[in-house]
Amino acid sequence: xxxxxxxxxxxxxxxxxxxxxxxxxxxxxxxxxxxxxxxxxxxxxxxxxxxxxxxxxxxxxxxxxxxxxxxxxxxxxxxxxxxxxxxxxxxxxxxxxxxxxxxxxxxxxxxxxxxxxxxxxxxxxxxxxxxxxxxxxxxxxxxxxxxxxxxxxxxxxxxxxxxxxxxxxxxxxxxxxxxxxxxxxxxxxxxxxxxxxxxxxxxxxxxxxxxxxxxxxxxxxxxxxxxxxxxxxxxxxxxxxxxxxxxxxxxxxxxxxxxxxxxxxxxxxxxxxxxxxxxxxxxxxxxxxxxxxxxxxxxxxxxxxxxxxxxxxxxxxxxxxxxxxxxxxxxxxxxxxxxxxxxxxxx
Ligand SMILES: Cc1c2[nH]c(c1CCC(=O)O)Cc1[nH]c(c(CCC(=O)O)c1C)Cc1[nH]c(c(CCC(=O)O)c1C)Cc1[nH]c(c(C)c1CCC(=O)O)C2
Numbered sequence: 423x424x425x426x427x428x429x430x431x432x433x434x435x436x437x438x439x440x441x442x443x444x445x446x447x448x449x450x451x452x453x454x455x456x457x458x459x460x461x462x463x464x465x466x467x468x469x470x471x472x473x474x475x476x477x478x479x480x481x482x483x484x485x486x487x488x489x490x491x492x493x494x495x496x497x498x499x500x501x502x503x504x505x506x507x508x509x510x511x512x513x514x515x516x517x518x519x520x521x522x523x524x525x526x527x528x529x530x531x532x533x534x535x536x537x538x539x540x541x542x543x544x545x546x547x548x549x550x551x552x553x554x555x556x557x558x559x560x561x562x563x564x565x566x567x568x569x570x571x572x573x574x575x576x577x578x579x580x581x582x583x584x585x586x587x588x589x590x591x592x593x594x595x596x597x598x599x600x601x602x603x604x605x606x607x608x609x610x611x612x613x614x615x616x617x618x619x620x621x622x623x624x625x626x627x628x629x630x631x632x633x634x635x636x637x638x639x640x641x642x643x644x645x646x647x648x649x650x651x652x653x654x655x656x657x658x659x660x661x662x663x664x665x666x667x668x669x670x671x672x673x674x675x676x677x678x679x680x681x682x683x684x685x686x687x688x689x690x691x692x693x694x695x696x697x698x699x700x701x702x703x704x705x706x707x708x709x710x711x712x713x714x715x716x717x718x719x720x721x722x723x724x725x726x727x728x729x730x731x732x733x734x735x736x737x738x739x740x741x742x743x744x745x746x747x748x749x750x751x752x753x754x755x756x757x758x759x760x761x762x763x764x765x766x767x768x769x
Contacts, residue, residue, distance in 0.1 A: 428441040428738065432738070439766075442757070446745040448482055455481060462474065476494075476548045497625055562614075568627045623663075624648065630666055662681065665684075666743065695708070701735075705735070717750060726764065
C-alpha cells in the first residue's frame with residue numbers, strides 16, 4: 423500500500439483537493455530548525471548526522487501536516503562523495519574546489535559513494551519509521567547539469583559562464599563528467615529508495631541557463647537515462663523532474679515514460695501549463711516563494727488562481743522554488759489551510 427494522497431496522486435488518482443508539500447520546507451525560516459542547526463558548525467556534518475537530519479526532516483511535518491517529507495540533505499553531497507572538496511561558508515553558500523582540467527574528472531570515483539553517504543540512508547530509514555503512514559518520504563539528487571555547474575564553477579554563479587564555455591568548447595570531456603554523474607546519481611537514488619524513500623525528485627536548478635539543443639543533451643537526456651536506469655533497479659519508484667527556469671522548453675520534459683511528475687517554476691504560466699503540460703503528465707508547483715513571504719490576501723488570491731487552473735487535473739501543490747529564510751511560518755500554515763479548503767467549483 424502507498425503512503426497516502428501524495429503517492430496516489432503521482433499514480434493518477436484524483437482527490438477533491440491536491441496534496442501539498444514545499445521545496446526547502448525544512449530550513450532557516452523555522453526557529454526549531456535554527457536551534458538544531460546551531461548545534462553543528464559545518465553544514466555538511468549536520469547533513470551527515472542522522473539524528474539531526476531526521477529531526478529537521480520531521481519538523482515541518484509536525485507543524486503543518488504536509489503530505490510529503492523530503493529527507494534533509496543537500497545536492498552537493500554527491501560531488502563530496504565522489505571525492506571533491508565541498509564546504510559551506512556562512513552567509514555565502516556552497517564552495518567547491520573547482521574542477522579546472524578534464525584530468526581531474528578521472529580522479530573522481532564512485533567507489534566510496536555508498537560508504538560516504540551511509541548517514542543519509544540511515545536518516546531515511548529512521549525518518550520513514552517515524553513518519554505517519556499517510557505521509558510520503560521523498561529522496562532527491564541534483565541533476566547532472568546542475569551538479570556539473572557547481573563542480574566546475576566552484577560556487578554559485580549568475581550565468582555559469584565557465585561551465586557553459588567548457589561544455590560548448592569541449593563537449594566530449596563535458597560528456598564524460600555528465601556520464602560519471604549519471605552513474606553516481608543512479609546509485610545515490612537507488613540507495614535512498616532501498617533505505618525507504620517512497621519517491622525521488624531530480625533538481626535541475628540551473629537548466630534554464632542552457633539553449634534548447636544543449637538543454638536536451640545536458641539536462642533532459644541525462645535525466646531520462648537516470649530515470650530508466652533507476653527504474654531498471656526499482657521499477658515502480660515515482661520520479662519528479664524539476665528543470666528550473668526552462669520556460670516553454672518544459673514541453674520537452676513531458677516524458678511519462680521517465681517521470682511521474684514535472685515540477686514547474688513560477689515563470690511558467692498556470693494556464694499554459696494546464697493546456698500544454700497537464701494532459702500529458704502530473705504537474706507540481708508553481709507558487710512564487712515570495713507570495714509565501716507576503717501572506718494574507720495576496721497569498722490567498724494567488725493560491726486560488728493556481729488551484730483554479732491546475733487543481734482540477736493531476737497536480738501536487740508546491741512552490742516554484744524553495745521556501746526562503748524570511749518566510750513567516752504562519753504563512754505556511756495559512757497556505758496549507760487554503761489548499762485543503764479549496765472548492766474545485768469556486769473561481
Ligand atoms: C541548488 C541546490 C542546493 N541544494 C539544493 C539545491 C536544489 C534546489 C534549489 O535550486 O534550491 C537542494 C536542497 N538543499 C536542502 C534541501 C533539503 C530538503 C528540503 O527541501 O527541505 C534540498 C532539497 C537543504 C539546505 N541546503 C542549504 C541550506 C541552508 C544552509 C544552512 O541552514 O546553514 C539548507 C536548509 C545550503 C545550500 N545548498 C545549496 C545552496 C545554493 C545553498 C545555499 C543557499 C542557502 O543558504 O539557502 C545547493
